[in-house]
Amino acid sequence: MQKWIEACAADNIDNEDLIRFDHGTRTFAIYRSPSDDYYCTDGLCTHEEVHLADGLVMDHIIECPMHNGQFDYRTGEAKRTPACVNLKTYPVKIENGNVFINIGAD
Amino acid sequence: MRIVVIGGGQAAASAIRRLRQLGYDGDILLVSREPFPPYERPPLSKSHLAIGAANEPKMIFPEDFWEENAVDLRLSEEVQSIDVETNSVLVGTKKISFDHLILATGASPRKFPDQMTKGLNGTHQLRNVADANRLRSQLNPGRSLVLVGGGFIGMELAATARQLGLTVTVIERDERILNRVASTQLSNIIRQWHLENDVTLIEGQETTGFLGTKNVTGVQLSNGAEVCADLVVLGIGVIPDCALANAAGLQVDNGVLVDDYGSTNRSGIWAAGDCASFSFEGRMVRLENVQNAIDQAENVAENILGANKKYTPTPTFWSNQYDHIVQIVGLYQPGMITVCRQSSGRLSFWHYSYNNLKAVEVIDDPKTFAIARRLLTDGRSPAPELVADDDRILKEFLRSA
Numbered sequence: 116m117q118k119w120i121e122a123c124a125a126d127n128i129d130n131e132d133l134i135r136f137d138h139g140t141r142t143f144a145i146y147r148s149p150s151d152d153y154y155c156t157d158g159l160c161t162h163e164e165v166h167l168a169d170g171l172v173m174d175h176i177i178e179c180p181m182h183n184g185q186f187d188y189r190t191g192e193a194k195r196t197p198a199c200v201n202l203k204t205y206p207v208k209i210e211n212g213n214v215f216i217n218i219g220a221d
Numbered sequence: 222m223r224i225v226v227i228g229g230g231q232a233a234a235s236a237i238r239r240l241r242q243l244g245y246d247g248d249i250l251l252v253s254r255e256p257f258p259p260y261e262r263p264p265l266s267k268s269h270l271a272i273g274a275a276n277e278p279k280m281i282f283p284e285d286f287w288e289e290n291a292v293d294l295r296l297s298e299e300v301q302s303i304d305v306e307t308n309s310v311l312v313g314t315k316k317i318s319f320d321h322l323i324l325a326t327g328a329s330p331r332k333f334p335d336q337m338t339k340g341l342n343g344t345h346q347l348r349n350v351a352d353a354n355r356l357r358s359q360l361n362p363g364r365s366l367v368l369v370g371g372g373f374i375g376m377e378l379a380a381t382a383r384q385l386g387l388t389v390t391v392i393e394r395d396e397r398i399l400n401r402v403a404s405t406q407l408s409n410i411i412r413q414w415h416l417e418n419d420v421t422l423i424e425g426q427e428t429t430g431f432l433g434t435k436n437v438t439g440v441q442l443s444n445g446a447e448v449c450a451d452l453v454v455l456g457i458g459v460i461p462d463c464a465l466a467n468a469a470g471l472q473v474d475n476g477v478l479v480d481d482y483g484s485t486n487r488s489g490i491w492a493a494g495d496c497a498s499f500s501f502e503g504r505m506v507r508l509e510n511v512q513n514a515i516d517q518a519e520n521v522a523e524n525i526l527g528a529n530k531k532y533t534p535t536p537t538f539w540s541n542q543y544d545h546i547v548q549i550v551g552l553y554q555p556g557m558i559t560v561c562r563q564s565s566g567r568l569s570f571w572h573y574s575y576n577n578l579k580a581v582e583v584i585d586d587p588k589t590f591a592i593a594r595r596l597l598t599d600g601r602s603p604a605p606e607l608v609a610d611d612d613r614i615l616k617e618f619l620r621s622a
Contacts, residue, residue, distance in 0.1 A: 132616075178595075
């Protein structure tokens with residue numbers, strides 16, 4: 116089931132940064148890469164329930180602000196302990212300057 | 222090739238994961254005294270003590286990690302000795318040879334002498350999950366708990382015990398709580414949290430004796446005062462576990478001595494985590510925190526596989542107390558110049574030595590912490606007056622040359 120949701124304006128996210136986006140009971144992180152590509156993952160670190168939106172984006176890595184776990188936000192791959200479970204990722208498209216994410220069925 | 226790892230904590234786990242990540246496909250044998258595969262220790266003073274928490278600890282890796290990664294797990298077993306001539310360890314009665322050995326033996330809580338504690342029931346220490354389960358069974362509402370030692374473990378336990386409804390007194394020998402591990406500014410704020418939560422703090426008093434005949438009933442202080450207690454927890458620091466290294470003739474001095482690469486004085490024998498002592502900013506240190514256990518162990522794993530990489534840590538620490546999170550990066554030393562940054566009501570303390578940023582303490586502000594950690598890792602040192610200016614956006618300091 117495809118479900119595209121409008122999340123924010125594309126320029127709401129700084130280059131090499133991310134924002135938190137809540138939808139219903141779920142929370143997501145939406146990223147803008149140094150080359151202005153957009154990505155979306157689950158919003159909470161897979162290690163402990165910490166919002167990744169407080170973390171730091173460097174290149175294609177999001178670093179969890181709490182315990183320093185790192186993920187490649189393009190693939191969700193856990194790159195560094197204590198994080199060892201991959202982050203779920205979601206498709207993103209930009210239309211008319213807005214960011215849409217496909218989070219599947221609710 | 223065979224790599225043997227001694228110890229069952231974060232450092233052991235991280236070394237093994239890194240070895241496999243880098244494609245090492247030889248034997249790995251892990252010998253741990255603990256009945257569980259490596260688990261997370263930080264929750265033991267916090268969520269693990271909550272009512273209804275499981276007896277089992279939170280594991281570092283999913284259960285199938287060990288089999289998937291072909292790790293020969295020897296739990297509840299001990300290495301009797303290390304033979305540095307034949308490169309082998311004695312496990313039970315079995316001699317096992319190794320090509321590389323990683324000592325990740327950790328540390329044990331410092332104890333008071335037996336003649337002082339007199340084997341009284343109701344005195345606890347906290348290091349492993351068995352300790353935590355024992356302690357939890359005693360943390361009943363209305364009881365009075367005395368914590369000897371106002372370090373982070375003591376202060377975390379104070380917060381946890383207050384939330385469980387105990388009466389709590391913390392006794393600190395030094396002039397202030399957190400004297401060895403935090404700035405005066407930060408410890409003043411933490412003190413305030415505890416006072417607001419009705420913790421009694423007694424600073425600058427040594428604990429000189431334990432009261433009671435069978436069960437502990439209190440402690441005596443150096444000024445002669447007595448403090449009543451139904452239970453006492455000692456949080457007076459740890460001693461690195463280096464008995465095996467010592468007996469094997471490896472260099473030991475408040476920890477297993479390792480060089481910049483994590484190697485002991487015997488080639489092929491390495492150490493990482495709480496038990497390892499190494500040179501950092503001109504002095505020998507052991508870093509007793511999770512981040513060091515991870516980073517140092519990963520560095521050792523890389524060097525075993527030939528990376529020849531120096532270990533240059535950015536010391537990182539966090540503590541949860543009540544609804545607060547304290548995060549520290551770098552090593553604070555008395556005498557540093559401190560500036561306070563206040564941004565959107567969040568406080569952080571930035572400590573400088575000769576205009577070089579050395580440590581940052583952050584309260585309830587993970588984003589600031591993430592940036593401070595990156596600044597220190599990259600060796601950047603934004604000017605104190607710029608940091609103190611809350612109109613400045615911190616992230617800009619990461620981009621400036």
